[in-house]
Amino acid sequence: MTTVSAERLSKIFVEVADTLVDDFDLPDFLHMLTVRTADLVGASAVGLLLADQRGRLRFMAASDERARILEIFQVQANEGPCFDAFRSGEPVLNADLRDAVERWPDFARHALAAGFRSVHAFPMRVRREVIGALNVFGSAVGGNFDDTDVQIVQALTDVAAIGLLQERAIRRGEVLTEQLQGALNSRILIEQAKGAIAQAHGISVDAAFTVLRAGARRTNRKLTEVAQDILTSPSSLATLTQH
């Protein structure tokens, strides 16, 4: 594929660094990172899975709904490029989904049906430990990554890991466990809030996520905070869409 310009690349890293500030919100940050990664490498979709303390991968973020469904599917089917990258600690590169039916029978079938043709997966590391994986989906074959692309996406994946440790420096494995479990719970909280918004406004759960993000942006608050408010005082549901 065509390598991105240095200008574009530096812009994204500046934006990423800019969000590593005090009122940092991990789910929002990881969502932003998946969207930017997709833009940067011209991929159709990007998704991110994190492992819990028991080594099970969990859905954490995706650039769009199709990727979200596929990530969740990988988790449920227990197979796919993210699992391979997570287990081996090595990236899975330039996999043609039509040739991957033996390797990942269920995943490849679903990914093809969703309109994707190629996939890559990058391990997410903190020191020597692999804590998750980032998936890049392409809708065309021939969008193969060259060495530079691989380095760029791996760098963005490393940034995602830094984000996880952003709240305070990691001293021991225990702090990482605290952060990971907290992040996974935030993700659940956001799904619950999406349900509440969908019900209150008579919209789909996916449209509800857009409403939730817009509400957080408008009031300059964290996604998790707004979700939390909705769930503890549902009266705030009504004000969410008021401008």
Place this chain on the structure above:
Amino acid sequence: MLGTAGELCRLCERAVTSVPVSRAGLSVVAEKNQFSLLAAADQASERLEELQFVLGEGPCIDAAAARRPVLIADLARDGRARWPVYADAMHDAGIRAIFAFPLQVGAAQLGVLDLFRAEPGPLSSPELGRAFDLADEAVTILLDDQARAPGGDDLAFGAALDGPVELFQAQGMVMVQIGGTLEEAMTRIRAHAYAENRRLIDVARDIIGRDLRFDGDR
């Protein structure tokens, strides 16, 4: 029948032998950070647990506030700055490490499981795994005061964090439908699945697809 508190006491006793730790206690979170002790492995565990609420500081309170585990492997080194009074009291009681696990499903906070150890040092990975398993089990017990199916583990939220996202989305939807709390919504969904002998995920999908609602029968 042991009742919820009885079952949770057994769970604390098992934590002491299986993780293992020296003491174990479990408290529930009511509204606005009001905690109350619900179960403990023994009387000494009860005192360690309750002291946090008397002093207004401790791992249970922090774990609930941050919605994530608080793992203090060396209380003398890392506990004093955080809980000046409580850390000293724990030290006097012979406790050197504390591990607190929130019992929660997203925004629904049910309680905290606190494990106390006389020796300093982190929990090993398998020990941590057993502690998380016990925390998941406690969530299921708390959600399921009533009518637990014999062998009905597939109905359990079980590993609460394990659920597919549809389940969590359905919880939010039902919360709004019944005009109640998230905990009530979770109980209603489980009760429905149990009564209809269906899998939770199938019930959740019906809720999201608007084929099943809970606001008509209130």
